[in-house]
Structure formats: C-alpha cells, structure tokens
Amino acid sequence: MLDEVPALSALRAALHHRLFDRLPAPGPRPEEAWTVQILSERGALRATDAGWRPSPPMAELLRAREDLAALVEFTALAACDMLRHGPALSSGVQAFQSRAETFGFFRYERARGTGAAQIEDTAPWVAYVTALSRREAPVLAPLMPLEGCTRLLEIGGNTGVMAEALLARHRSLHATVLDLPAVCQLGRARMKTAPEPRLSFLPGDARDTAWPEADAVLFKSVLHDWAPEEARGFLEKAAMHLPPGGRLIVCERGALADEPIPSGLAAAANLVFGPFYRPPTVYRGWMEAAGLRPLPPLSARLDMTFHVTAAEKPA
Numbered sequence: 001m002l003d004e005v006p007a008l009s010a011l012r013a014a015l016h017h018r019l020f021d022r023l024p025a026p027g028p029r030p031e032e033a034w035t036v037q038i039l040s041e042r043g044a045l046r047a048t049d050a051g052w053r054p055s056p057p058m059a060e061l062l063r064a065r066e067d068l069a070a071l072v073e074f075t076a077l078a079a080c081d082m083l084r085h086g087p088a089l090s091s092g093v094q095a096f097q098s099r100a101e102t103f104g105f106f107r108y109e110r111a112r113g114t115g116a117a118q119i120e121d122t123a124p125w126v127a128y129v130t131a132l133s134r135r136e137a138p139v140l141a142p143l144m145p146l147e148g149c150t151r152l153l154e155i156g157g158n159t160g161v162m163a164e165a166l167l168a169r170h171r172s173l174h175a176t177v178l179d180l181p182a183v184c185q186l187g188r189a190r191m192k193t194a195p196e197p198r199l200s201f202l203p204g205d206a207r208d209t210a211w212p213e214a215d216a217v218l219f220k221s222v223l224h225d226w227a228p229e230e231a232r233g234f235l236e237k238a239a240m241h242l243p244p245g246g247r248l249i250v251c252e253r254g255a256l257a258d259e260p261i262p263s264g265l266a267a268a269a270n271l272v273f274g275p276f277y278r279p280p281t282v283y284r285g286w287m288e289a290a291g292l293r294p295l296p297p298l299s300a301r302l303d304m305t306f307h308v309t310a311a312e313k314p315a
C-alpha cells in the first residue's frame with residue numbers, strides 16, 4: 001500500500017479523514033469516492049450488505065493505526081522530497097538538505113525540553129521512529145551480542161522499543177536509554193501501561209550527560225545522524241567508558257552503494273538518508289582504532305541491509 005501513488009494517497013486521505021471509523025455507517029462521503037475506489041481495488045475495503053468494511057488484512061493493519069499513520073506520513077514526505085528535490089541531491093547533500101522537508105521533520109532541537117509545545121513537536125517523528133523500531137526489533141535483537149552483559153546503555157534509544165526487545169531476550173540485563181528529554185518523556189508514556197522495571201530513561205544530551213556504568217553500549221540507527229568526527233568521538237567515548245570485557249555495538253543500515261536500491265515509493269524513506277549511511281567497515285575501523293577487538297559481523301535484511309558491528313574491550 002505504501003509503494004504506489006494511488007494506494008498511498010488514498011490510504012493517507014482515509015486515515016486523515018478517519019474514514020475507517022465511519023464504516024460501515026454512515027460510510028464515505030461522495031467526495032471520498034476516489035479513495036473508496038482505490039482502497040477497494042487494492043483489497044483494503046470490501047462491500048458488504050451493511051456497507052463498506054475494511055478487509056481482514058486492512059483491519060489487522062488498523063490494529064496498529066498509529067504506526068500505520070506514521071509510516072504513511074513519512075513515506076509521503078520522503079517521496080515528495082525525492083521527486084521534487086532529487087536534482088539537488090546530485091548537487092550535494094547540503095543543497096538537498098536545505099530544500100527537503102524530511103530533515104525539518106526530525107526536530108531534535110525541540111526535544112531538549114518537555115513543555116507541552118515541545119512534546120507536541122517531538123511526538124510525530126518519535127511515532128515514526130517507534131513504528132520502524134517495532135518492525136526492526138524482532139529481527140535485530142537476536143543479532144546483538146549481549147550474552148553475559150548485565151548493564152546496557154543505549155544511546156539515542158528513543159522510546160525504548162529495542163531495549164525492551166533486548167531485555168526480553170536477556171533476563172539478567174538492565175537497560176538505560178539515554179535520549180533527549182521530550183523523547184524520554186514520550187518513552188515513559190509509551191510504557192505506562194506495561195512498565196518494564198529493568199528499563200530506565202535518562203533524559204539528556206549524550207554529549208554532555210554523565211553516562212551511567214555499563215558493560216555494553218549500543219548505538220542503533222543513531223550514528224548516521226552525526227558527522228564522521230562526532231560519530232567517531234562517540235565510539236571513542238564508549239570505548240573509554242566500558243570496563244574490560246565490555247561490548248560496543250553499532251547497528252546501522254549499510255551504505256546504499258553496497259546494495260541494490262529497493263524499488264517503490266517506500267524506498268524514498270531510506271533514499272533521503274542515503275548520503276549518511278556508512279559501510280560497516282567504517283565503524284569497525286573506528287572501534288579498532290579505539291583499542292577494541294572486533295566481534296564477528298552480522299547482518300539482516302529488512303527494508304535495507306542492517307549491519308551489526310560489535311567489538312569487545314580487551315581485558
């Protein structure tokens with residue numbers, strides 16, 4: 001549904017106007033005939049004696065409606081940026097960044113406080129990142145080499161979805177998510193109904209907040225946000241912070257140049273970040289230069305290839 005213009009447009013309009021909440025009665029308005037036509041042709045709606053109803057697969061998607069809406073919105077945003085500003089991307093990353101709306105969507109600066117307006121500005125992109133994490137964590141958590149570790153520090157761990165998946169796999173592990181204050185507040189709110197006592201949030205800027213003791217430090221889809229010298233600085237700081245035997249883990253999508261580019265509109269959600277993804281050998285090299293001993297590399301294919309690059313601090 002996210003991969004082609006008619007379906008993505010119709011789904012976005014339906015979610016925006018709460019069409020699914022009006023089914024079967026009072027049903028769609030006449031102006032929504034185009035939406036209904038596309039959604040029914042794509043198998044998302046079906047006609048019944050009582051009126052239109054979501055098909056069983058659509059009803060399943062609607063069970064996680066917030067995730068679906070976040071994925072739909074971001075795909076549309078990124079696809080618009082690629083279509084409108086693709087030529088700028090070929091003039092250089094900065095030319096693209098200054099035009100593309102995608103980068104304004106991730107309002108990290110607004111997440112430094114927890115006032116109502118700051119939470120409101122942070123919630124949309126956090127909802128998108130959380131939706132992605134829910135899809136990624138079941139596949140990636142088993143690849144994280146945390147055996148024997150007891151205290152995980154996840155830098156930029158967002159609302160804690162990955163940390164939760166890791167805690168479920170490692171029963172003697174405790175985790176701290178260090179992220180910006182508004183993000184931590186949204187993370188605590190997300191977990192209100194199902195608290196995890198082994199997970200805590202530490203609000204702050206990872207550059208100047210004191211890191212709690214940890215025998216494992218994880219950066220998952222975080223370092224591509226940072227320029228090389230800052231990303232490398234984070235890895236050096238983690239290497240110094242870890243005790244002997246401690247683990248440093250980086251999990252990131254690989255460089256676009258190293259794999260076939262996925263097709264369809266949904267690919268735009270990663271294409272916009274294409275210039276920022278690095279090959280895993282870059283992270284491995286920085287870890288080795290920081291005195292760590294590399295662990296065997298692992299990878300998994302999701303919307304792109306994710307690489308788990310890990311290293312251990314020698315005793």
Ligand SMILES: C[S@@+](CC[C@H](N)C(=O)[O-])C[C@H]1O[C@@H](n2cnc3c(N)ncnc32)[C@H](O)[C@@H]1O
Pocket residue numbers: 108111129130132133155156157158159178179180183204205206207219220221222225
């Ligand atoms: C691309 S998101 C990845 C989130 C999560 N790890 C995941 O994979 O879904 C980057 C994360 O880094 C956080 N972040 C950005 N700048 C930060 C900073 N200075 N200190 C701590 N966290 C930061 C963001 O708030 C966001 O949660």
